[in-house]
Amino acid sequence: MPRLVEAIMEAEKEAAKIIQEAEEEAKRMIEEAEEEAKKIIEEARNTPVEVAVMEDIGREVKEIVDRAKMKAEELRRVASERMSSLVDEVVREVLEGEWGGSS
Amino acid sequence: MSGEEVVSVDKDSEAIVRAILKMAEDRADAIRKEAEKRAKEIIESARREAEEILRSKRERAEREMREEIARKRSAAEVEANQIVLMTKSELLSEFFRRVHEKLAAIADGQEPGWNYEEILTRYSLEGAKVLGEKEVFLMGREKDISLLEKVARKLEKEDIKASVDERTVPVIGGVVVRDSRDERRYYNTFDGRLRAYRETKEIEIIGRLFEGV
Numbered sequence: 001m002p003r004l005v006e007a008i009m010e011a012e013k014e015a016a017k018i019i020q021e022a023e024e025e026a027k028r029m030i031e032e033a034e035e036e037a038k039k040i041i042e043e044a045r046n047t048p049v050e051v052a053v054m055e056d057i058g059r060e061v062k063e064i065v066d067r068a069k070m071k072a073e074e075l076r077r078v079a080s081e082r083m084s085s086l087v088d089e090v091v092r093e094v095l096e097g098e099w100g101g102s103s
Numbered sequence: 104m105s106g107e108e109v110v111s112v113d114k115d116s117e118a119i120v121r122a123i124l125k126m127a128e129d130r131a132d133a134i135r136k137e138a139e140k141r142a143k144e145i146i147e148s149a150r151r152e153a154e155e156i157l158r159s160k161r162e163r164a165e166r167e168m169r170e171e172i173a174r175k176r177s178a179a180e181v182e183a184n185q186i187v188l189m190t191k192s193e194l195l196s197e198f199f200r201r202v203h204e205k206l207a208a209i210a211d212g213q214e215p216g217w218n219y220e221e222i223l224t225r226y227s228l229e230g231a232k233v234l235g236e237k238e239v240f241l242m243g244r245e246k247d248i249s250l251l252e253k254v255a256r257k258l259e260k261e262d263i264k265a266s267v268d269e270r271t272v273p274v275i276g277g278v279v280v281r282d283s284r285d286e287r288r289y290y291n292t293f294d295g296r297l298r299a300y301r302e303t304k305e306i307e308i309i310g311r312l313f314e315g316v
Contacts, residue, residue, distance in 0.1 A: 004116040015127030022131030026138030032122035037149030044153035049160040061179040068183030079213030083174035
């Protein structure tokens, strides 16, 4: 009987060792996973995000300003064509119209 | 102990040992599998979080870009409006500068088609009528004094006693008519007429200058 007890005690020691090794391995696996998870998240935080340029705003801005400049040129051209006759007309109205006098 | 008994004990102990070890290995396998499962969950959760981080960064970057585009477009539109408004303002000033210049030329007798003496006569007569006075004084530019004296003589034909005031007024042209006590004045100057005209008709002039553009 003592040999049986001895054998069981030996087996239990061996069993405890097997389980301990498994637990250590499990702990290591989880630690590695946690480490890997940290890296994945850190990498995402540090990854520069590229946004596709939706519109060529520089060109659009230039077009808006250029259109305004063209309109300004057109205003100058039209105004200069009309100015002389309108000046004569306004001078006549100023001098002959009912604008005179405040007492 | 007999030989048979020894063999029997050895067999029993072997079976017990195997059973103990088998239970331990099963337990170890279960621990490893659980750990593998947990590790996989940790990684998957991290990947989801990473995707969420990237999605959120992308959204923020896109929103910032849209805002930047809107800001630049708005600034360009403001600049465009300023270009147009400044041009209109410049041209309107030029227009009234030319009107002013022409009025000055008329007052200096440099515009054929305009008789300044006749204008002064009309304005003086109008002033005297508005004031309702039979005796008035005429004030004008220094260089108009002799013309105003002629006008005064013409007014006498209309039964109005008119004299030229020694005091002059700094105007482009025209006349200020006052009563003999200088209590009432009637301003009929080119400057005043132009100012009144501009206050009333500027919008119409802008429309006519720039219509259709």
